[in-house]
Amino acid sequence: MAAGVAVAAGISLVAAPAGAAPKKRPALPGDVNGDGRADVIAGAHLLKAGGRSDAGGVVVWFGGAKVAAKARIATTSKPVARENVGKVLATADFDRDGYSDVLASGRKKIVVFLGSATGLKFSKSFAWPITNAPMKAADFNGDGFGDVAVRGNREIVVFKGGSKGLTKSVSLKNGAAEFGAVLAVGDVTGDKRPDLLATDLGPAHAGSVNPQRVSVIPGAASGLSMSRAWAFLPARRDVFDIAVGDLSGDGKADIVLATGDQVVVHRSRGVTVVTPQILSFSDFPGDLAIGDLVGDGRADLAVHVAADNHDWVEIYRGTAGGVTVKPARILRKETYETGFGAALTVSDVVGDRKPDLIAGAPGVYGVGQVHVLPNGNYTGLQRLKLSTSGGHGLGFSLP
Ligand SMILES: [Ca+2]
Ligand SMILES: [Ca+2]
Ligand SMILES: [Ca+2]
Ligand SMILES: [Ca+2]
Numbered sequence: 001m002a003a004g005v006a007v008a009a010g011i012s013l014v015a016a017p018a019g020a021a022p023k024k025r026p027a028l029p030g031d032v033n034g035d036g037r038a039d040v041i042a043g044a045h046l047l048k049a050g051g052r053s054d055a056g057g058v059v060v061w062f063g064g065a066k067v068a069a070k071a072r073i074a075t076t077s078k079p080v081a082r083e084n085v086g087k088v089l090a091t092a093d094f095d096r097d098g099y100s101d102v103l104a105s106g107r108k109k110i111v112v113f114l115g116s117a118t119g120l121k122f123s124k125s126f127a128w129p130i131t132n133a134p135m136k137a138a139d140f141n142g143d144g145f146g147d148v149a150v151r152g153n154r155e156i157v158v159f160k161g162g163s164k165g166l167t168k169s170v171s172l173k174n175g176a177a178e179f180g181a182v183l184a185v186g187d188v189t190g191d192k193r194p195d196l197l198a199t200d201l202g203p204a205h206a207g208s209v210n211p212q213r214v215s216v217i218p219g220a221a222s223g224l225s226m227s228r229a230w231a232f233l234p235a236r237r238d239v240f241d242i243a244v245g246d247l248s249g250d251g252k253a254d255i256v257l258a259t260g261d262q263v264v265v266h267r268s269r270g271v272t273v274v275t276p277q278i279l280s281f282s283d284f285p286g287d288l289a290i291g292d293l294v295g296d297g298r299a300d301l302a303v304h305v306a307a308d309n310h311d312w313v314e315i316y317r318g319t320a321g322g323v324t325v326k327p328a329r330i331l332r333k334e335t336y337e338t339g340f341g342a343a344l345t346v347s348d349v350v351g352d353r354k355p356d357l358i359a360g361a362p363g364v365y366g367v368g369q370v371h372v373l374p375n376g377n378y379t380g381l382q383r384l385k386l387s388t389s390g391g392h393g394l395g396f397s398l399p
Contacts, residue, residue, distance in 0.1 A: 026144045027093040027100040029137070030347050030399065032115040034098040037063035037351035040358055041102060042343075042370045043086030043397035044386060049079035056085030058104050059394065060119050061384050063349035067372050071386050072119035074102075076111055083107045089399040090137035092146020094161040102399065103148050103159075103166070105133045110150060112166060123165065129153040136185045137399070138194035140219040149196050149224065151180030156198055158224050172217060172226050176200035179215075186244025186253035186290075188268045193219035197255065203240040212237035214255070232273050234264060245290030245299040247318030254322070256301055258288050263303055265322040277322035283307035291346030291355035292318075293376030294328055302357060302376065303327075304341035310334075313341040313359060315376055331357075333378060338363050340371065345398040350374050360398055368394030 030038035040061040049055040057075035062068040076085060088105035095101065099115030101123075110128045113120040129152055137148040145161030147169075155173045159166040173179065181202035188195045196217040203212070215231040217224050234257055241258040248254055252268040263285050266273035279285075286304035293300045298318040305312055312332035316323035334340040343360030349372060350356050357376040361369045361383075374380040386394045 024096055024098045026096045026139070026146065027098050027115065029093075029100055029146070030091050030349075031063070031100045032060050032091075032102070032120055033062055033117050034100075034115065035062070038347040038349050039063045039100075040067055040349050040370055040372060040384060041089060041091055041399050042360060042394055043089050043104060044073070044368075044394045045084040045087040045396065047073070047075070047086070047386075047394075049075040052079045052081040052083075054082045054084055055079035056083055056087070056104075056106065058086045058089065058102055058113055058120055059386055061370075063351055065350060067349055067382050067384065069384070071384065073386070074113050074120035074122060076106075076125060077122050080107075083109070084132070085111055087132045087397055088135055089397055090135040090148050091399040092137035092139065092148065092161070094137075094146045094148070095163060095165045096145045096161065101146070101165075103135055103137065103150070105131070105135065107131045110135070114165070134180055134183045136183045136196065138185045138196075138219070140194055140196065141221055141223045142193055142219065147223075149180070149183060151183065154179060156180040156183070156196070160223065169223060170225070172196075172198075172224060174200070174215060174226060174229070176213070178202050182239060182242055184242035184244045184255075186255075187219075187246075188216050188244060188253050188255060189218050189270050190250075190252035190268070191218070195219050196224055197242055197244060199239055199242070201237070203238045203259075212239050214239070214242070214257075230271060232266070234266070235276070236262065236264065241286070241288050243288035243290045243301065245301075247290065247299050247301060247323055248320050249298040249318065250320075256288055256290065258285050258303070260284070263288070263301075265301070267322055279303075279316070279323070279325070281305060286311075286342060287344045289344035289346045289357070291357075293346065293355060293357060295354060295375060300328070300376075302344050302346065304344055304359075306342075309337045311338060311340045311342065313344065313357070329376065331373065331376075331378065334361070338369075343396055343398045350380075358398055360394075360396055362394070362396050368396070370394065370398070
């Protein structure tokens with residue numbers, strides 16, 4: 001019998017070849033310190049660092065039953081004035097060492113920070129044609145290493161994770177001038193692999209004559225490829241945020257678009273989307289996030305709404321047909337001008353395996369906080385602050 005193979009009662013066990021190091025289990029996305037709980041990660045693009053104004057950086061608070069109050073700040077090794085690092089963030093374990101890493105945008109650059117037991121550490125920067133480049137991370141090819149897609153010049157560049165970190169793999173193009181202007185991630189096709197979603201144009205594209213087509217580029221073992229992509233034309237062309245999650249509970253992630261005065265829910269059929277459900281707003285819908293905040297096993301939709309210097313978040317319960325017409329919950333206790341919810345994400349930072357709502361609150365004069373609402377409720381609310389003299393501008397961006 002070959003070494004490493006044992007056969008007993010019809011069951012065979014194949015051991016790892018001698019000498020092969022066991023592969024580390026990748027960190028949960030957002031678990032920077034590798035303790036099994038996602039951490040709160042926020043961009044602080046107006047942070048003063050090394051005496052340089054608006055150099056920017058990334059802040060992490062470690063998750064826990066009570067999220068650690070200590071803000072751990074990471075900046076580049078040589079902060080540059082007005083570089084605004086951290087306006088856009090993406091997180092995954094790019095080198096599969098058990099610590100989630102962060103890619104952050106800057107002025108004409110993108111910056112890699114690596115996770116560790118003590119927080120994020122600057123790794124390297126790449127020159128980049130786009131400032132504040134949209135980016136989304138996920139393990140698109142399913143090899144356990146986090147990958148990341150970043151909008152470039154008339155293309156989306158995919159960096160593949162590996163034991164040495166990120167390396168450039170493919171360029172995705174479809175001829176659109178602003179391909180990737182809005183990016184999102186989720187398993188729209190229902191094969192348990194994350195897919196990348198990308199718009200052709202930004203919502204403010206000057207002289208836009210074409211509808212703002214949305215492409216779905218399926219994740220696959222061979223990586224992302226336009227050859228498998230499909231697309232649909234939303235009725236609106238002012239889509240500025242896309243959230244993806246299985247609201248209907250059929251195993252295929254549904255696609256929700258935020259526009260100037262509507263939220264448009266397209267249920268996924270795997271290779272196409274159905275005629276949308278439209279939620280109309282008399283105020284202004286903003287950032288979107290999806291996760292099971294109601295706790296019924298089906299994902300729900302959180303919508304930031306803004307009106308007259310006042311901001312709140314509405315939570316719509318997922319249903320077989322999309323979402324409920326009326327919100328199941330309205331989170332509206334903030335005073336004026338906090339910008340509560342201007343950035344939203346859903347992540348289990350408390351560590352009870354139920355998703356929590358993380359809401360950026362940029363605040364007046366860009367002082368800013370990040371609010372943690374356990375399971376999307378005020379009970380147990382934590383307001384995280386950045387306590388440095390030069391700290392401003394926190395809470396605009398979440399991965
Ligand atoms: Ca953690
Ligand atoms: Ca890592
Ligand atoms: Ca991968
Ligand atoms: Ca679905």
